[in-house]
Amino acid sequence: GQNIDQPTEMTATEGAIVQINCTYQTSGFNGLFWYQQHAGEAPTFLSYNVLDGLEEKGRFSSFLSRSKGYSYLLLKELQMKDSASYLCAVLKAAGNKLTFGGGTRVLVKP
């Protein structure tokens, strides 16, 4: 089976930085995804890491360590519109289904 753990909720101030951690245990691994989901809307793709290291994409960065079963999503220069749930998901080597964590609800305050 797979266990994917991420914090339930985080609060940060507009303009600040927030780091959302995700740990996973899996019998197969073919990459880790981060999605953003606003309430009542579809999850939207943010990043995909398959190799160790940091991927930077504008204000968002994602890091992966396969040996540690660990990833984080870093959100910089927070804006009010960044208030959403952030979903960590693992793609198994065998098959193509995503296994999601429970999501981290980020609340950005003025």
Next chain:
Amino acid sequence: GAGVSQSPRYKVAKRGQDVALRCDPISGHVSLFWYQQALGQGPEFLTYFQNEAQLDKSGLPSDRFFAERPEGSVSTLKIQRTQQEDSAVYLCASSALAGGVKVTQYFGPGTRLLVL
């Protein structure tokens, strides 16, 4: 281009009623997935198609759930004799290829099902 679309967006059903949820994937996408998302939780896998072949249905919670993709494009998720525990958001996602680098799944807006 158009993204993944789903219909209806909202569905209220009486317990015991059958429902059908439709998904139109991104044009040309080979792989199609259905997920179920309970309130405040991450999506959970239901079933997966590669073209018209249903390759994995391990996540379907009971034999009341049935999915098809007869022509390898549009897919329908059918729930028979709905129960209150079926109330959830049903998300559809598609990806360009079955493997390799084009594995990113793009999600539709979901169908919010409420069973009374």
